[in-house]
Amino acid sequence: MATGRGLLPAVVLLSILLLPSILLASAEGLVRIGLKKKPLDENDRLAARFVQDGSRSIARKHGFRLKNGDDVDIISLKNYMNAQYFGEVGIGSPSQKFSVIFDTGSSNLWVPSSKCYFSIACFFHSRYKSTRSSSYQKNGKSAAIHYGSGSISGFFSQDHVTVGGLVVKSQDFIEATREPSATFLVAKFDGILGLGFKEIAVGKAVPVWYNMVKQGLVKEPVFSFWFNRHADEGEGGEIVFGGVDPNHYKGEHTYVPVTQKGYWQFNMGDVLIGGESTGFCDGGCAAIADSGTSLIAGPTAIIAEINQKIGASGVVSQECKAVVAQYGQQILKMLMSETEPAKICSQIGLCTFDGTRGVSIDIESVVNENADASSGVQTNTVCGVCEMSVVWMQNQLRQNQTQERVLDYINGLCERLPSPMGESSVDCAAISSMPGVSFTIGNKTFELAAEQYILKVGEGAAAQCISGFTALDVPPPRGPLWILGDVFMGVYHTVFDYTNLRVGFAEAA
Numbered sequence: 001m002a003t004g005r006g007l008l009p010a011v012v013l014l015s016i017l018l019l020p021s022i023l024l025a026s027a028e029g030l031v032r033i034g035l036k037k038k039p040l041d042e043n044d045r046l047a048a049r050f051v052q053d054g055s056r057s058i059a060r061k062h063g064f065r066l067k068n069g070d071d072v073d074i075i076s077l078k079n080y081m082n083a084q085y086f087g088e089v090g091i092g093s094p095s096q097k098f099s100v101i102f103d104t105g106s107s108n109l110w111v112p113s114s115k116c117y118f119s120i121a122c123f124f125h126s127r128y129k130s131t132r133s134s135s136y137q138k139n140g141k142s143a144a145i146h147y148g149s150g151s152i153s154g155f156f157s158q159d160h161v162t163v164g165g166l167v168v169k170s171q172d173f174i175e176a177t178r179e180p181s182a183t184f185l186v187a188k189f190d191g192i193l194g195l196g197f198k199e200i201a202v203g204k205a206v207p208v209w210y211n212m213v214k215q216g217l218v219k220e221p222v223f224s225f226w227f228n229r230h231a232d233e234g235e236g237g238e239i240v241f242g243g244v245d246p247n248h249y250k251g252e253h254t255y256v257p258v259t260q261k262g263y264w265q266f267n268m269g270d271v272l273i274g275g276e277s278t279g280f281c282d283g284g285c286a287a288i289a290d291s292g293t294s295l296i297a298g299p300t301a302i303i304a305e306i307n308q309k310i311g312a313s314g315v316v317s318q319e320c321k322a323v324v325a326q327y328g329q330q331i332l333k334m335l336m337s338e339t340e341p342a343k344i345c346s347q348i349g350l351c352t353f354d355g356t357r358g359v360s361i362d363i364e365s366v367v368n369e370n371a372d373a374s375s376g377v378q379t380n381t382v383c384g385v386c387e388m389s390v391v392w393m394q395n396q397l398r399q400n401q402t403q404e405r406v407l408d409y410i411n412g413l414c415e416r417l418p419s420p421m422g423e424s425s426v427d428c429a430a431i432s433s434m435p436g437v438s439f440t441i442g443n444k445t446f447e448l449a450a451e452q453y454i455l456k457v458g459e460g461a462a463a464q465c466i467s468g469f470t471a472l473d474v475p476p477p478r479g480p481l482w483i484l485g486d487v488f489m490g491v492y493h494t495v496f497d498y499t500n501l502r503v504g505f506a507e508a509a
Contacts, residue, residue: 031164031218031241085227085236085291085486086189090162091173092133098126098190102225102239103292104264104496105483107201108145109161109208111191113154113175121179125190128157128175135160135169143174143203150181156203163193163208163241166217172205195223195291195496200262209241213498218242221498225291226508227490229452237490249493253504254442263288264496264503268482271302272445273309274435278302279395285480287441289494289503293485296453297472300417301388304471307416310434310450312424312467320385320414323350327386328393328407335393345386384473388413417471426454428465437469439484446505452491 088097091111098111114129116122130136137158144153154177161171176191194201195209206214213221219242226248227237238245256266268287271278280302306312327348334344345351392413396406416424426434434450453468468487474480495504 031166032238032245089193091128092130092159093135094133095160095162096126096128096132098128099188100191100193101189101292102195103192103290104195105288105290105292106145106147106192106194107196107198107207108143108174108203108205109171109191109193110143110145110152110154110174110176112179113177115175116154116177116179119177119179119184121181121184121187122176124185125187130157130159130175133159137170139172141203145174145202147183150179150183152176152184153178156205161208163212166212166241168208168211168217169215171208171211172203174202174205192292196263197261209498212241222495223498224493224495225489226493227486229490229508244493244495248509249506250509251506253493253495253506254444254446255495255497255500255502255504256442258501258503259286261501263290266441266503269440269443271298271440271482272438273306275438276399277395278305279398280391281440281480285482286474286478287439287482287484289489289496290483290485291489291494293483294487295468295470295485296487297470297483297485299480299482300384300471300473301391303469304388304413304416305392306437306469307424307467308413310426310454310467311430312416312426320389320417321411323382323385323389324407324410324414328389328410329403331386331390331393332397332403332406335390335397341390341394344390345383348386350386351383424467424469426465426467428454428456428463431465439482439488441505446488446492448488448491453487455487 086099086101089100090097100109100111112122112125112127114127116127130138139156139158141156142153143156145151152174154175156172157175158170158172161168161173179185193208195207198204198207198210201207209223212218222243223239223241224244225237225239226245228235238248259265259267265286265288268281268285270281271285278301280299285299327350330348331344334347335341339347389410392410393406396409401409431450431454434454436447436449437453438445438447440446448468455466455468457464457466472481472483491508492505493508495506497504
């Protein structure tokens, strides 16, 4: 759950990977965490406007051996509509239980505090009581974390944290005394356990995972995720600390190096729709593997193309249509005359050029010629729409399309721009005819079939289907950025290798 990102679609909250019920304590140094799930119905969906609801706890004991032959502990996680996975950890002596999200997109551990008096959300969740723990150590330093769908604040404390059969001693964590967002009010999880790098930890707190390694609790500094995407099955998947479970993937993992510590970030290549290049990431895009994000988030330009190909309905963007109507022919002519694409929008006056890309300037909205200076938001939109149009037109010209067909196609994409909340619905009956969407990682193509990237809400005639893609625009040099959340990680078993600073993907079994 990367901090500072926008709200995710209504039906799948920002992040969700809640922790589990510890079941089995076995071989030293290895912890296996089982995942669980629950189908989503329409009433749940309403509650999930900002966060996924929880599910029944289905605790099952699993037995398996890792590649090194060691048994592992098991913690069962729950799966909420293939959008949320959660379970339990313990804090204190004796252990106080909390449901938490295992989130590779953040790095702190926090739970509600018994000193949270003025946030309603706290009274609907388990709260940590320091007076009941013999291993509690006072810290008191204030802390605040801002997520895409909410924020929390409180203060640091220190205590033992139990994960599976492992006890992490003297772990710094945040006691949340304020949870003002509706996200945390309706959520079934109590807190979040971050698995990102220390570079993004609030208050320079040492993450739980770092202490697991430092205290010698895991034999190998590796953890891995398997999400069971079959929502009708009881077992939701598993997390393994200290290794991988060979029963949950096929073939070998494709590994890519971490390019920037903080999130588990790596370089990604082209994105294909139905086997055809979108052209947007030809020069490479940044991506992060984020267990705390339910969907796949990417640049609006490509998300709109995907929505158009799968028939997803979003918000009709008048700004987009206005730019195409007023500047479409001019952009086409400039592309055909081999004008540098990155400079086109600045040359026609919709953006400035900073040497690498267009930057919005204070111009009047082309949608409302009488708009006053308060139309700065629309100004930013116009610049972004222009840049998207350049990318779309470039891609169509590569396919030798006529100018008329190119402009018709771009207008169609305008109608498929995602809604402000990012949610896009599709026709459930058309899933079988939707194209695959592929991501190029480590020179290998990782494809998602329609049934893998569409989330189904409800059953029968009342069923609704939601696109697993949502828009997120991050400008250079940090972007363009893709967030490969649970929709992707559910199809591809994911390994986070701390020693070698790399992320690995293999087909999930």
